[in-house]
Amino acid sequence: MHHIRRGAGRPLLLIHGLGGHWQSWNPILDSLAASREVIAVDLPGFGQTPRLAGETSIRTLANEVANFLHVHGVTGIDAVGSSMGARLVLELARRGGIVGGVVSLNPGGFWRGWERHAFFSSIYLSIRLLRLLRPVLPAVCASPLGRALLLAQFSARPTKLAPEVVSDELCSYVASHAFDELLAQLAYGEEQQGAARNTIAHPLVIGWGKRDRVCFPRQAARALALFPDAQLHWFDRCGHFPHWDAPAQTVQLILSALGGERGKVADALSHADDRPDRAFSPGLHLPHSTDPAW
Template identity: 35%
Template sequence: MSLNHVRRGSGEPLVLVHGIGSQWRIWEPVLDALARDFDVLAIDLPGFGHSPHDGTGPSVEDQAVRVVRFFEEAGIELPHVAGNSMGGAIALELARMGAVRSATAVSPAGFWTPRERRFCQESLQLSRKLLAGIAPVLPALLRSPAGRTALLRQLVWRPWLMDGEAALDHMDLLTKAPAFDACCAAFADYTFHDAEQLSGVPVTIAWGDYDLLLLTRQRERARRVLPGARHVPLPGCGHAPFSDDPELLASVLRSGAHSAA
C-alpha cells in the first residue's frame, strides 16, 4: 500500500517529508507556490498522518528506505527531496543513498549533542501528553491566536499566523500517531555522520533563527559538519517554519532544488 500523499503541479518531481508527529499538511502554506515549478508530492510517513503503520522500522535509515519505495510506487526517479526535522534527516539519508537529485533539510535532526537530543525527545513526549490531556478544550484553544501561541511556540515562531483548523488537525493527528513513540525512542541511535558520502548530491540546510526544539545553535554544527552544503538562515522563523514565512520557505526550497542544475 502506498503512503498517503497529495500531488500537485508539474515539472521535475519534488517530494516533501514531514517531521515526527506531523503530516503532509505542514507543507500546505508553500505547496501552491512550489507546484508552479515542480510535480510536488507531500507524503505522510508510515504511522503518521493518514498513512497506516506498515511495519517500517522506526529509525531514520529505515524510513529513508521506505521513502525510496514510495518513489517506485509513485513512478518517479531521482526526485528532489525536502524534509523538516526528522524528515530533514531522512532527506539527508536519501542523499547518502544516491536516491535523490537534491536534498533540502529544514532544521534537520541529527546534529545534536546527547543532551540536546534528550531535550528534544523529552519535549516532544511531554507536549504529546499535554495535548492528549487537554483534548476536550483543544479545539477552542487552537482556534484562538492566543491559544495557538501558548501551545505551539516551541515549534512555530508565529503560531498566530497558522490556520486554526489546520493547527487542530495537526495536533489531533500528533496525539494519535501510532509510530510516534518508537520513532522518538530511535533518535537515541541517530547522529548525522560521514558527510563525505553526500558529496555527489547538492545539499541545502536551512534553519530558523528561533528554533526552540532543535536549538538554533545546532545549525553552526551542521555548517562545520557539512561545509560543502548551502547553508541558509531563516530570520523570523521557528522549527517548523512554513507558516512563519511561506514566501521565504518556498524560495529556499525552490532554489535548493534548482541548485541541482
C-alpha cells in the first residue's frame, strides 16, 4: 500500500475518502506532522496503490489496512479518517486491537431510505461530469466560480479553497480505478455494524460538518446509536470536509482527542480553543431540535 511518512512523534494514520489519495490531507498534513509522525496511505484502487484482485468494499479495505499496520509494526496506531475513510476507521475500531484512538470526520454509510439513493445518484452524476471535464479540470478549478460549481455539495466555502488542492483532489477522483465499484458498495452494500457500549477502550470522536450535503447532519445520531462510546463534535460552518473548510479547528480536534485517555477527551475538547477571536465553539454536543442543521 503506497504511503508517506512525515514528522516525528507518536504515529498517526490518515485514511482518505472515496476517490481521494494521501494528498487529500495536504491542508492539515504539515500541522499534524509538527506533533506526530503522520502515515498517510493510498487505499487499494486509489492514488498509487493498485486495486484489489477481488471485491473492493469496506470489509476488504479494512482487511488490507489491518495487514498494512501489522507488516509495518504499527498495530494500535491512532487513526483519522474522512468520509469513506471515516467509516473505515470506525470499522477498524469496532474490530478491536487494530487501531488506538480514532477521529472519524463525516463518516459515510449511515443513510436511510431516500438518502441512500440521493448519495449514490449525486456522486454518480458528479464523477461522470468530472470525467468529461478531465482535460480542463485544472483550469476550471483555478476559477472561484468553477470551484463553487464543482464543490457545492462538498464544501461550505469552496471559493476559499486553494485551487491546487481542489484540482489535485478532483483529478484523483477521475483517475481512481475502484471508484465506481466502491460507490455502489457504499450505497447499497453491507451496512455498517456497531459496537456495544464500553467495548471500545480508546478515545473515539466523530466530527460532523453542520453544512454537510453528502452525509446529512441528522445521520450523526445514527452513528452514535451504533457507536455509543463515541463523542460527537460539530463543525459549525463546515461541509463534508472539515479539514478543508476549517483546517485549524480540525487539527485542534485531532490533537486534543488523541492526546489523552478516553475519559478525559470531552474536557480536553471543550477547552481546545477558548480564544474569543475564534469563529467556532468546539464543545461536544448533540444538536437541539431548533438547530437548523438538524
